Amino acid sequence: MKQLQVTFIAALLLMTAGAHAQQPTLVIRNIRVIPMTTDTILQDRDVWIANEKIIRITPAAGKRAFRKKGFRQINGTGKYLIPGLTDSHVHYKNYVSVFHECDSLYLRYGITGVLALNGRPELLCHRDSIRRGLLQGPDIVCASPPMNDSTMTAEQAVAKLDTFRQAGYDFVKIYSDLSKEGFNAFSQHAAAYGLRLAGHIPQRVTTMGVLHSRQELIAHAEEYLYSPPVNYFMGNIETPVLPDTSLIPMLAKATADAHKAVSPTLITFYSIWQTAEDVNSYLSAMPLPAIDPVAVTWDWMNSGIPQKFAAPRGRQRMQAAFDFQLQLVKAFNDRKVLLLAGTDAPTMPGLVPGYSLHLELQLLHKAGLSNYEALKTATVNAAEFLHTADQRGTISEGKEATLIILDQNPFTDIQHTLSVNTVLLKGKIVSAGQPSRGRKLF
Structure with missing residues (x-):
């Protein structure tokens, strides 16, 4: 029994070490995540990105926790994150x-x-x-x-x-x-x-x-x-x-x-x-x-x-x-x-x-x-x-970091999908600073 406990603890330590071995290249801080897995919004999350993928989604740690860190950051306060x-x-x-x-x-x-x-x-x-x-x-x-x-x-x-x-x-x-x-x-x-x-x-x-x-x-x-x-x-x-x-x-x-x-x-x-x-x-x-x-x-x-x-x-x-x-x-x-x-x-x-x-x-x-x-x-x-659901379409750990940051909530008004603030393609910012304020048809 004791040997089993030791083996379990060793395995747990290895898993923990593996999870943190991947260092983030980008963190989107304090953003509201719309995962599209359900009709819900995850409030105040930090989204960690490395090697083109989302590696962690955690409760927001606050600005101080990210001082002097060696990776790029995006302040998502008040904004919304949806899949590409x-x-x-x-x-x-x-x-x-x-x-x-x-x-x-x-x-x-x-x-x-x-x-x-x-x-x-x-x-x-x-x-x-x-x-x-x-x-x-x-x-x-x-x-x-x-x-x-x-x-x-x-x-x-x-x-x-x-x-x-x-x-x-x-x-x-x-x-x-x-x-x-x-x-x-x-x-x-x-x-x-x-x-x-x-x-x-x-x-x-x-x-x-x-x-x-x-x-x-x-x-x-x-x-x-x-x-x-x-x-x-x-x-x-x-x-x-x-x-x-x-x-x-x-x-x-x-x-x-x-x-x-x-x-x-x-x-x-x-x-x-x-x-x-x-x-x-x-x-x-x-x-x-x-x-x-x-x-x-x-x-x-x-x-x-x-x-x-x-x-x-x-x-x-x-x-x-x-x-x-x-x-x-x-x-x-x-x-x-x-x-x-x-x-x-x-x-x-x-x-x-x-x-x-x-x-x-x-x-x-x-x-x-x-x-x-x-x-x-x-x-x-x-x-x-398109048979790509294992990589795209929703926001979760392990998925491709192809994401859109919106200024407004698309669940309150579908027109708000036009409030595009930043677009990430496999973890790289490809469009930013060009918010799109389009028309409302009806």
Whole structure:
């Protein structure tokens, strides 16, 4: 018995010594921690960081305890600490010349990870440079170019999978006009190539076809409008006047039962609607960057989007479609569908990289999510979907020190996610002194 006691004490001493052997390189002092493990705030904590990770979270020791210490300190008094945010639907697209501008905007607004649903070789190189530490930017998970060939055969789809695997893509991007044969082949074989499926609901596959497939993520809540059983389209169309909201419970249940994730991108649809109503008024309230990536390719006068919704009936249908999506997202949340915050930025004016994700959180709250639930869509849920929950999405000892310091409490008002004070990427300060006081949509 005595020998067992000695062994236990020796082991305990070794564990204690190991815990304190790792010397911190940074301490965030006296901050309120929002761990996102539960709907709670840990008051007055010191967060100790070393080797890119959180090594300890302790009750605040007070300023005197940190005098003459050999590590960097941040005074977090009165501020709030949340995990870094993920935008689960972005487009670097053809804007190679402004990749770095996008990266800078994402980090400034606390977006430390993105799912890019429009891959190309240049973006894969950019992603790899960031991961090797050659460039500073959000971690990029990259999908293939959109698969949109209405004549694609099963053999052609399998050949694409082999190409995508060799290139290093993470997902295959499914798009609206893809053939049923191509889609079915992607669904059947993608996993064998180490690839996952995300994207639209192809017209030839329909909503139920996607729900019964291996596509894991449906991008855009509006996709449910354009397929059976809803069949509600945009433009100057007379009937039906309103989408059938009685279908919402069935759609939510079917999506939950199929274990699909949904990125509603409400801000995308909202921006199209608002620019159709009054483009100048809507954009004047946006903090447009010095280089607007959209301006590289967007031709407002010749684009089909504003022209399509110019008629009053078209704008009325957008209002009805937006209201339907709000109800649908609420039903998804009630059914525990995994919701991911995404923006589609910067595919059109008003969708500013980084900034728009905070507006998406406001719209998710308007749809009926609590502030905590809305914040989960960009933290916990994103980490779960991207299989990185062991490292990101919550704040706890051993997790990656990718964090945001906010000046205000996002649990009292979701708009306060815009009060970004400091952004840390793997323990390094990448943005500070640029607090973002954005607009409140509602």
